[in-house]
Amino acid sequence: MYARARLLDAGNKPLLASKLPARKNLIFHYPYATTPCFLINLGKPARTRTQLKTAGNESYEWTGGVGRAGSIVAYSAICAHQLAYPTRQISFISYRAEAGTQNKQAEVIHCCAEHSQYDPAAGGRVVAGPAPQPLAAILLEHDPKTDELAAVGTLGGEMFNQFFAKYEFKLALENNGAVRRPVTGSAVVTELDHYCRQQVRC
Numbered sequence: 001m002y003a004r005a006r007l008l009d010a011g012n013k014p015l016l017a018s019k020l021p022a023r024k025n026l027i028f029h030y031p032y033a034t035t036p037c038f039l040i041n042l043g044k045p046a047r048t049r050t051q052l053k054t055a056g057n058e059s060y061e062w063t064g065g066v067g068r069a070g071s072i073v074a075y076s077a078i079c080a081h082q083l084a085y086p087t088r089q090i091s092f093i094s095y096r097a098e099a100g101t102q103n104k105q106a107e108v109i110h111c112c113a114e115h116s117q118y119d120p121a122a123g124g125r126v127v128a129g130p131a132p133q134p135l136a137a138i139l140l141e142h143d144p145k146t147d148e149l150a151a152v153g154t155l156g157g158e159m160f161n162q163f164f165a166k167y168e169f170k171l172a173l174e175n176n177g178a179v180r181r182p183v184t185g186s187a188v189v190t191e192l193d194h195y196c197r198q199q200v201r202c
C-alpha cells in the first residue's frame with residue numbers, strides 16, 4: 001500500500017466515477033509524482049478474480065474494477081517489457097478501444113515499442129508480445145456515497161526501481177531532482193491527449 005490519493009479532475013475538483021468517459025485514455029501519476037498510470041472506464045464490468053503471476057513467479061489475485069458498474073480500472077503505464085512510458089513529448093503505450101494493424105484485439109493496452117499487449121479487464125495480464133509479466137495494477141477505492149475515487153496502492157510486479165534506474169537522469173532534469181517524490185493527498189487526472197504531444201499508433 002502507498003499513501004491514499006484522491007483523484008481530481010483537471011479543475012482540481014473530485015473526479016466522479018459516474019462522469020468518467022468510457023474507453024478513453026486518462027492519465028495520472030501515482031505512487032510517485034514521476035510514475036504515470038492509466039485510468040480507464042472500460043464501459044462494461046471488468047472480469048473479477050483473475051489469478052496472475054509476476055516475472056518472479058509470485059502469484060497474486062486481481063479482484064476487478066471499481067465504480068457502480070465495476071468498470072473502472074487503473075494500471076501503471078510503465079511497460080513491463082523495457083519500461084516504455086508516456087512522456088509529455090511522446091507515448092508508445094496506451095489503451096486501444098479499437099483493433100488496429102498490430103493490435104488485432106480491441107480493448108487492450110498496447111505498447112508500440114515491441115508490441116506487448118495487456119488486458120485491462122483481466123488485471124493487466126499479457127495477451128501478446130515479449131512482456132514477462134502483467135502491468136502492475138493500481139488499487140482504487142470508490143466511495144458509493146460521494147462517487148469519488150482514490151488510489152491506495154499497487155498490486156503485482158512493480159517496475160519502479162528499474163524505471164528510476166533507467167530514467168534517473170532524465171527524470172531528475174524534468175522534476176528539479178525530485179525523482180522519487182511520493183504522491184500524497186491527491187492526484188490530478190487528465191486525458192492522455194492533453195498530457196502528451198504525440199501518441200504513437202501502430
Ligand code: FES
Pocket residue numbers: 079080081082083084111112113114115116129130131
Ligand atoms: S517496452 Fe513495451 S513492448 Fe518493449
